Amino acid sequence: MNYPNGINRNKSSNYIEKINYANRGMSLEDDLNRTNEYYRSIDKAYIYKKPTPIKIVKVDYKINKITEGYLNTPSTTDYNGIYKGKYIDFEAKETTSMTSFPLSNIHSHQLKHLENINRHHGIAFLIIRFTRLNKTYLLLENDLECFLKNSKKKSISIEYFDKKAYLIKDKYTPRVDYLEILDKIGGI
């Protein structure tokens, strides 16, 4: 799929950004679901979003309807799966901030989970989208851990992302080609 005629995607005027954003109208979650669907369709990787963890209390089994359930705090991350035989695990978050990503968006047990995966030789990372900047980054767990160990700050600045994370190019198919980044980094 191509961009509409005459729109230069690299030109960073607010006007262009608004158009693109309206055209896309997709959340990061939607984009990632489509991306993972695409990867599966070409037999490249099998990575899924885990269902939302809930505690089911009452079910009408005749129509498979849940009439009472409670949203639980997620104990792990949202996405995992396999790529080139490797275990892949990540959490994805959006922020409307223009300057930094607030760490309060991620639970401490999710950070601990990513650390465990990394230590066990899985590929663990965050995908963070700054929606108002229209920028999506992949931050490897190593670099996240390094930040957490060396900083008392409650948010990760965009400068840190520019320095340590990988910018995921905006595409149409797949929308968020994070495996391309992993291929470039190597080690898979």
Add this chain to the structure above:
Amino acid sequence: MNYPNGINRNKSSNYIEKINYANRGMSLEDDLNRTNEYYRSIDKAYIYKKPTPIKIVKVDYKINKITEGYLNTPSTTDYNGIYKGKYIDFEAKETTSMTSFPLSNIHSHQLKHLENINRHHGIAFLIIRFTRLNKTYLLLENDLECFLKNSKKKSISIEYFDKKAYLIKDKYTPRVDYLEILDKIGGI
């Protein structure tokens, strides 16, 4: 944890089996959750049961209560995670049959999913418990695929399990030590 005094676990009288079963009173799911918890506690593997997939329609966010939701058909398997850097993926089922495991217990897209994982060098398998025989088997995807390709039968006989699958010894800690089987088979 030890067995109660005087009970010989290996003696296969019905009486002993009943006692043990009553003492345990645990479903395969409970046993696997405890096993996975144990593996995590000793930093051996990070394998989780995925939450039940549901479609959430109405939520009272003040108390995180779901007032309308629907149970979805699972698109993948129930358990996945990482062990020794390898991607692990399996489905677990119980049957009360004494003679065979009915394939109708597993959705075709789950079988396809296991096949995909195996092809991509993940470790894919089934854990099947014959509750009335008090036997729990690990059947590798390769051997499952072999059965499906060579048989038109709608269930897998206990003889096939005895021949091709691995019997998981009944223990207390961990309850279903399936990683021990993977270690024995090798390749991880």
